[in-house]
Amino acid sequence: MSRWEPNARGRLETAALELFRENGFDSTTVTEIAARAGLTERTFFRHFADKREVLFGGSQLVRDLLISKVGAAPAHATPWAAVVYALEEIAAEVFEPRRPLVLQRQVVVDANPELRERELIKSATFAAAIADALRDRGVADTAAELAGQAGIAVLHTAFGRWTRQDGDRELSRFIGETADEMHTLTARESPTGRR
Amino acid sequence: MSRWEPNARGRLETAALELFRENGFDSTTVTEIAARAGLTERTFFRHFADKREVLFGGSQLVRDLLISKVGAAPAHATPWAAVVYALEEIAAEVFEPRRPLVLQRQVVVDANPELRERELIKSATFAAAIADALRDRGVADTAAELAGQAGIAVLHTAFGRWTRQDGDRELSRFIGETADEMHTLTARESPTGRR
Numbered sequence: 249m250s251r252w253e254p255n256a257r258g259r260l261e262t263a264a265l266e267l268f269r270e271n272g273f274d275s276t277t278v279t280e281i282a283a284r285a286g287l288t289e290r291t292f293f294r295h296f297a298d299k300r301e302v303l304f305g306g307s308q309l310v311r312d313l314l315i316s317k318v319g320a321a322p323a324h325a326t327p328w329a330a331v332v333y334a335l336e337e338i339a340a341e342v343f344e345p346r347r348p349l350v351l352q353r354q355v356v357v358d359a360n361p362e363l364r365e366r367e368l369i370k371s372a373t374f375a376a377a378i379a380d381a382l383r384d385r386g387v388a389d390t391a392a393e394l395a396g397q398a399g400i401a402v403l404h405t406a407f408g409r410w411t412r413q414d415g416d417r418e419l420s421r422f423i424g425e426t427a428d429e430m431h432t433l434t435a436r437e438s439p440t441g442r443r
Numbered sequence: 444m445s446r447w448e449p450n451a452r453g454r455l456e457t458a459a460l461e462l463f464r465e466n467g468f469d470s471t472t473v474t475e476i477a478a479r480a481g482l483t484e485r486t487f488f489r490h491f492a493d494k495r496e497v498l499f500g501g502s503q504l505v506r507d508l509l510i511s512k513v514g515a516a517p518a519h520a521t522p523w524a525a526v527v528y529a530l531e532e533i534a535a536e537v538f539e540p541r542r543p544l545v546l547q548r549q550v551v552v553d554a555n556p557e558l559r560e561r562e563l564i565k566s567a568t569f570a571a572a573i574a575d576a577l578r579d580r581g582v583a584d585t586a587a588e589l590a591g592q593a594g595i596a597v598l599h600t601a602f603g604r605w606t607r608q609d610g611d612r613e614l615s616r617f618i619g620e621t622a623d624e625m626h627t628l629t630a631r632e633s634p635t636g637r638r
Contacts, residue, residue, distance in 0.1 A: 329631045368563050394600045394621065395628050401592035405585050426589065427631065433590050434626040436524045 257295045259285040264302040265349060268356040273299070273363060303353055303363065306342070307370050311377045313338050318381035327387045331378055331399040332427040335406075339419035343407075351411055375400040402426045452490045454480040459497040460544060463551040468494070468558060498548055498558065501537070502565050506572045508533050513576035522582045526573055526594040527622040530601075534614035538602075546606055570595040597621045 253259070263284035267276040278299055282289045296302050317334035325333065343350050357363045379396035383389060406422035413422075448454075458479035462471040473494055477484045491497050512529035520528065538545050552558045574591035578584065601617035608617075 324633075326631060326633050328629045332631060365560065365564055368567050369560055372563050390600050390604060390621075391624065391628055393603075394596055394625055397596035397599065398593060398625060398629055401589055401596065404592065405589045408588075409585060426585075427629070429586065430589055430593060431626065431629040431631070433586055434523045434593055434622070434629060436521060436527060436622065436626070438519075438521050 253287055253291055256285070256287055256291050260287060260292055260295055261302055261349065264299060265352040265356060268303075269352060273303075273356055273360045300363075300366070303357060304366060304370060307373070310338060310342060311373055313342065314374055314377045315381045318378055319384060321385075327382050327385070327391065327395050328398075328427070328431070330382065330385060331395055332402075332424060334378070334381075335399060335403050335423045335427075336420040339406075339423055343419050354407075354411060371400050371404065374403070398430055402430055448482055448486055451480070451482055451486050455482060455487055455490055456497055456544065459494060460547040460551060463498075464547060468498075468551055468555045495558075495561070498552060499561060499565060502568070505533060505537060506568055508537065509569060509572045510576045513573055514579060516580075522577050522580070522586065522590050523593075523622070523626070525577065525580060526590055527597075527619060529573070529576075530594060530598050530618045530622075531615040534601075534618055538614050549602075549606060566595050566599065569598070593625055597625055 260281060264276070264281045267280055267284055276299060278289055278292050281299065281302075282292045285292075296305060314334055317337045318330050321330035321333040357367050375393075375396040377396070378399045379392040382392035382395055387395065402423060406419065406426040409422045409426065410417070410419040455476060459471070459476045462475055462479060471494060473484055473487050476494065476497075477487045480487075491500060509529055512532045513525050516525035516528040552562050570588075570591040572591070573594045574587040577587035577590055582590065597618060601614065601621040604617045604621065605612070605614040
């Protein structure tokens with residue numbers, strides 16, 4: 249078998265997600281993943297440190313993108329507009345083009361308590377990345393922290409709406425709507441002025 | 444030694460937090476905690492399943508209180524007003540009277556990656572509890588989820604402000620302010636109408 253395997257990483261990812269869904273994450277071995285993909289274990293370990301990294305290997309990319317996109321928002325944007333811009337951009341660039349794999353991955357993560365915990369930790373690092381990028385834009389320390397956590401709450405809820413929809417609306421549209429909902433929902437007074 | 448030890452739970456908690464801070468969480472044993480408190484290991488295990496439960500044993504109480512307090516908010520309250528009411532009540536009833544222990548606990552948790560992960564998971568269960576209670580108030584499914592996560596973001600940020608302050612303002616006041624900040628901060632347009 250040659251060292252060069254066309255799209256080895258994508259084939260391994262597809263094979264792993266299939267097996268995780270069929271047999272569960274815990275019961276699946278790297279040997280099985282490599283065999284399903286028609287590749288060697290050696291090739292697997294050239295792309296992933298372990299089977300969990302198939303699910304979480306993209307986190308660093310998203311984290312880096314969050315920082316660069318928040319920084320790239322127009323200078324006059326409010327902090328929240330910068331956060332929403334970054335999330336919409338990442339939705340369009342990272343999540344939407346990979347929708348089937350993204351949905352399969354979520355089913356696998358949701359089915360496993362340990363993976364759900366890992367997902368929470370990932371989300372916390374995303375919130376911290378947004379907060380860091382906002383601080384670089386001059387946003388006060390704790391306001392940046394608050395906006396980072398609000399941003400991840402929006403991403404999480406919008407993502408759920410996107411995955412559960414019957415139609416084919418883009419994730420970025422769910423993000424924009426959910427972000428505006430976060431603002432209206434966090435009013436202590438109702439529109440008529442009563443608390 | 445008699446079976447009845449006055450305030451055994453409180454003495455064990457104080458002893459454990461002292462030792463966790465002096466020697467680190469991982470290096471501290473139940474034997475040492477019991478000895479420091481002047482109690483037996485047997486007494487320790489009547490109160491806590493393990494040393495980690497000294498730090499996380501109150502989670503169920505807070506979770507239950509979140510649900511009952513959100514439910515107890517006035518019928519005409521907006522979802523966000525109900526969340527803020529619940530957080531303020533819990534701040535006054537649970538956190539403020541135990542301020543020194545609460546602050547010591549946070550130092551211990553922040554110093555240990557595994558405990559920080561456990562804290563994230565605890566926060567996620569709090570967000571889910573708020574969301575459940577809001578659904579019981581008739582709030583739509585994903586709006587309730589969003590408000591639950593926003594509520595925990597506010598609690599987290601307000602808690603940090605409370606612990607770091609030089610003065611002695613109540614946690615409940617930081618919660619009210621931070622909750623209002625969440626609303627103003629999540630505006631996509633600035634007050635002058637520019638994005």
